[in-house]
Amino acid sequence: xxxxxxxxxxxxxxxxxxxxxxxxxxxxxxxxxxxxxxxxxxxxxxxxxxxxxxxxxxxxxxxxxxxxxxxxxxxxxxxxxxxxxxxxxxxxxxxxxxxxxxxxxxxxxxxxxxxxxxxxxxxxxxxxxxxxxxxxxxxxxxxxxxxxxxxxxxxxxxxxxxxxxxxxxxxxxxxxxxxxxxxxxxxxxxxxxxxxxxxxxxxxxxxxxxxxxxxxxxxxxxxxxxxxxxxxxxxxxxxxxxxxxxxxxxxxxxxxxxxxxxxxxxxxxxxxxxxxxxxxxxxxxxxxxxxxxxxxxxxxxxxxxxxxxxxxxxxxxxxxxxxxxxxxxxxxxxxxxxxxxxxx
Amino acid sequence: xxxxxxxxxxxxxxxxxxxxxxxxxxxxxxxxxxxxxxxxxxxxxxxxxxxxxxxxxxxxxxxxxxxxxxxxxxxxxxxxxxxxxxxxxxxxxxxxxxxxxxxxxxxxxxxxxxxxxxxxxxxxxxxxxxxxxxxxxxxxxxxxxxxxxxxxxxxxxxxxxxxxxxxxxx
Numbered sequence: 001x002x003x004x005x006x007x008x009x010x011x012x013x014x015x016x017x018x019x020x021x022x023x024x025x026x027x028x029x030x031x032x033x034x035x036x037x038x039x040x041x042x043x044x045x046x047x048x049x050x051x052x053x054x055x056x057x058x059x060x061x062x063x064x065x066x067x068x069x070x071x072x073x074x075x076x077x078x079x080x081x082x083x084x085x086x087x088x089x090x091x092x093x094x095x096x097x098x099x100x101x102x103x104x105x106x107x108x109x110x111x112x113x114x115x116x117x118x119x120x121x122x123x124x125x126x127x128x129x130x131x132x133x134x135x136x137x138x139x140x141x142x143x144x145x146x147x148x149x150x151x152x153x154x155x156x157x158x159x160x161x162x163x164x165x166x167x168x169x170x171x172x173x174x175x176x177x178x179x180x181x182x183x184x185x186x187x188x189x190x191x192x193x194x195x196x197x198x199x200x201x202x203x204x205x206x207x208x209x210x211x212x213x214x215x216x217x218x219x220x221x222x223x224x225x226x227x228x229x230x231x232x233x234x235x236x237x238x239x240x241x242x243x244x245x246x247x248x249x250x251x252x253x254x255x256x257x258x259x260x261x262x263x264x265x266x267x268x269x270x271x272x273x274x275x276x277x278x279x280x281x282x283x284x285x286x287x288x289x290x291x292x293x294x295x296x297x298x299x300x301x302x303x304x305x306x307x308x309x310x311x312x313x314x315x316x317x318x319x320x321x322x323x324x325x326x327x328x329x330x331x332x333x334x335x336x337x338x339x340x341x342x343x344x
Numbered sequence: 345x346x347x348x349x350x351x352x353x354x355x356x357x358x359x360x361x362x363x364x365x366x367x368x369x370x371x372x373x374x375x376x377x378x379x380x381x382x383x384x385x386x387x388x389x390x391x392x393x394x395x396x397x398x399x400x401x402x403x404x405x406x407x408x409x410x411x412x413x414x415x416x417x418x419x420x421x422x423x424x425x426x427x428x429x430x431x432x433x434x435x436x437x438x439x440x441x442x443x444x445x446x447x448x449x450x451x452x453x454x455x456x457x458x459x460x461x462x463x464x465x466x467x468x469x470x471x472x473x474x475x476x477x478x479x480x481x482x483x484x485x486x487x488x489x490x491x492x493x494x495x496x497x498x499x500x501x502x503x504x505x506x507x508x509x510x511x512x513x514x
Contacts, residue, residue: 064421124493126493126494130492136495165470198409233493255493256494257494258495259401262488263486263487263490264486269490271490271491271494273491273494273495275495280491280494280495282487282490282491282494282495284487284490301484306488317488321487321488321491322491334496
């Protein structure tokens, strides 16, 4: 078998030499086609961005009910979403259909997170956009960091024709995305995260109804929550820079928010969220306590698109995680410095 | 597949194959009737399949993700013949090289391997892919949940703790 492999490889090499002139001529052809192609790219950026924005508006302004499935490796999880605009604004209910029962009931900026096994409702003052929302914060800089390609032919997801859009990263700091956007209503129907050409996770509607079919009763929770504990998520604004943290952001990533929150273990953690408009990174900083902290055994972890990097910086635990390559997080961790001001 | 020095028979086969390859490239001479053997015909077909695939992606078989997974698992299991079974059980997470990195490396050689996987007898029998779970750590989940509360638009499951594999790369 080794012999045959050798033969094939030899044949491959010989052919490659023969292909030299072919490569030359195709390089010439690309060179000639360059300006035309460049112009097309510009157009795609504009129409692509327009489509992304109408997608964001559709997720916020339309009435819809659907079931979507998230898949990563062997993990699959479906959720039902109901989204309705009424006289008071935006109402949304997301209910997990597999595994632990969870519900997110949102009215404009207030989200109630139902945790049935603890009979607890956690109240957050935050909209927390989830699928089918896709853009994060001001998304104007997306074209600087992703090439946008629009598929010539529509695809079909959840029985609906949709436009294929590819967001190809221009550097190694982020993953790519392939998405499909409903032709009729511009709702995001499917999103795949790509590491080079490989799908590392995906989320898609299996069914979706838009418009009149959506009944407001579908917003009612499955649970009778009378007597449940109601708990405010303790989030307060914080300024990590003024506390002496010099955090270097990867190219194109900007801070979305920074807060102090209490985790379930009872500890206080500072959280800084960065985004390039599509990908998000959270940086957590907390004081390191060798007696309490017995965190993960390894410094770098990843699963599908999600990576986690941990590092001890002085007396602090620095944790960076997000849907970006682990090297992006490692670079943040390596470059971050803590320089507490000597005055305090 | 041979660890030691190639036998003279191996060298003969190798040089004959090299000659066939060169002949197909118009650089050497053989007696074409020598190809009229089961092995010769297989060689001939394989060379042409490789050539066709190189010329047109449409002719290539697109392996499924499961195929990559099986192949990377098979590669994982192949080399450390020196390691005893008992030792191997403790080294069941991949050190340093992540599954994706393996799959990426595999994808570049997969066209070479394809011709050998066409017959049913040559499909490697590999145990189902084992998800490398290191930490179903509630601590990890806290951070993931905190992340998705603010940046939840990413495709993160809303409830299920994910298990992580450790490693140096992507």
